[in-house]
Amino acid sequence: MKKLEDRADIEVLVNRFYDKVGRDEKIGFFFNDVAKVDWSQHLPKMYAFWETLLFGQISYKGNPMAVHFPINAEVPIEKDHFAHWLALWTETVEENFTGEMADLAIYKATNIANLMAHKMEVARR
Numbered sequence: 001m002k003k004l005e006d007r008a009d010i011e012v013l014v015n016r017f018y019d020k021v022g023r024d025e026k027i028g029f030f031f032n033d034v035a036k037v038d039w040s041q042h043l044p045k046m047y048a049f050w051e052t053l054l055f056g057q058i059s060y061k062g063n064p065m066a067v068h069f070p071i072n073a074e075v076p077i078e079k080d081h082f083a084h085w086l087a088l089w090t091e092t093v094e095e096n097f098t099g100e101m102a103d104l105a106i107y108k109a110t111n112i113a114n115l116m117a118h119k120m121e122v123a124r125r
C-alpha cells in the first residue's frame with residue numbers, strides 16, 4: 001500500500017474521510033444540518049490543518065477548538081460522537097495509506113479528539 005507522504009496524499013485522505021462523514025448516520029448531521037458546512041470551504045481548511053500537523057508546513061492558522069464550541073452548544077458533541085469520528089478517521093487512513101506519517105495521522109487525531117471531547121464536555125457543565 002502507498003505511504004502517506006505529501007500534500008496530494010492528504011487531499012485524497014481528507015476527501016475520502018469527509019465523504020464518509022457527510023453520509024454518516026451518527027455524525028453527518030453535525031456537518032449537514034447543524035453547521036451547514038460549505039464543503040468547498042471546509043475541505044481546503046482541513047488539507048491545510050493536516051499538512052501543518054504532519055509536515056510542519058504552516059499553512060493552517062486557525063483555532064481548531066474554537067469552531068466546535070458553538071456547534072456543541074447547539075447540539076452536544078458527545079464522547080461517543082468523537083469515538084465514532086476517530087473510528088472513521090482510523091479506518092480511512094488504514095484503507096488508503098501506510099507508514100510513519102499514516103501512523104502519526106492516527107496518533108495526532110486520537111490526541112486531539114480526546115482533548116476536544118473533554119473540552120466539549122466541560123463546556124456543557
Ligand code: HEM
Nearest residue numbers: 027030031035045049062063064067081082085109112113
Ligand atoms: C464528532 C466530532 C466532530 C464534529 C461533529 C466536528 C464538526 C465540525 C464542523 C461542523 C466543522 C465546520 C465548522 C464551520 O466551518 O462552520 C468543523 C471544523 C473543523 N474541525 Fe471538526 N468536528 C469533530 C471533530 C474534530 C476533530 C477530532 C478534529 C481534529 C483532529 C477536528 C478538526 C477541525 C478543524 C481543524 C476544523 C476547521 C476549523 C477552522 O475553521 O479553522 N474536528 N468540525
